Amino acid sequence: MILTYSWISAVSMTKTIRLDEFGGPEVLKWTEVVTGDPGLGEARVAHTAIGVNLIDTYFRSGLYPIELPSGLGSEAAGVVSAVGSGVDHVQVGDRVAYVTPPPLDGYSEERLLDAARLVKLPQGVEDETAAAMMLKGMTSWYLLHRSYPVQVGQWIVLYA
Numbered sequence: 001m002i003l004t005y006s007w008i009s010a011v012s013m014t015k016t017i018r019l020d021e022f023g024g025p026e027v028l029k030w031t032e033v034v035t036g037d038p039g040l041g042e043a044r045v046a047h048t049a050i051g052v053n054l055i056d057t058y059f060r061s062g063l064y065p066i067e068l069p070s071g072l073g074s075e076a077a078g079v080v081s082a083v084g085s086g087v088d089h090v091q092v093g094d095r096v097a098y099v100t101p102p103p104l105d106g107y108s109e110e111r112l113l114d115a116a117r118l119v120k121l122p123q124g125v126e127d128e129t130a131a132a133m134m135l136k137g138m139t140s141w142y143l144l145h146r147s148y149p150v151q152v153g154q155w156i157v158l159y160a
Contacts, residue, residue: 012036012044016108020069022062028072035110038084043115045096049131050106051075059104066102073106075099075134077127080118087115095121097130099138 012035019027038044056072058064077097080090090096096118105111121130140158144150 012110014108014110016071016105016111017073018069018071019060022060022068024061027060033108036112038082038087038112038115040084041086041115042084042112043080043087043090043096043118044082044110044112045076045078045098045118046081046110047076047078047106047108049077049127051099051131051133051135053135055135056104056107059102066104070103071105071107071111073104073108074101075131076106076111077121077131078110081110083115090115090118090120094118095127097121097127097134099134 013032014035015030016033018029018031018033020029021027035044050073053074055064055074059066059070059072075098077095080092080094080096082092083090098113098117098119100106100113100117105113119134121127144156150156
């Protein structure tokens with residue numbers, strides 16, 4: 001007797017950094033996971049650069065609680081490798097960057113995410129720059145436009 005399973009398709013695997021418990025850097029594990037195909041409104045992005053932020057240590061240590069097991073990394077840049085139905089603002093091959101709230105999976109070779117979070121990168125913006133500026137750029141914009149709308153003639157101090 002021969003059994004066939006029509007529901008079995010090619011499995012897409014990727015390497016990612018995961019944590020199963022909170023703690024120091026020793027809790028980070030380099031592991032292989034199934035990426036899957038994008039669903040409705042999702043895209044799969046192959047990372048070319050990731051942003052590393054102080055907030056990642058807060059998630060890793062448990063200071064900012066996240067559901068475990070989890071990945072780390074909220075911002076990255078890369079190339080769209082697949083899109084799900086309903087996605088029309090990006091297509092396979094587009095260079096993109098993003099910042100996301102949890103679930104975190106930026107520290108990976110490839111990931112699925114809500115395609116609405118993707119921003120196309122113009123020529124002249126390097127992937128490393130885009131991956132490093134998304135979270136900090138959003139924070140700066142929010143502070144300058146929402147927390148305290150800066151007006152012409154006012155002074156501000158920016159520091160890293």
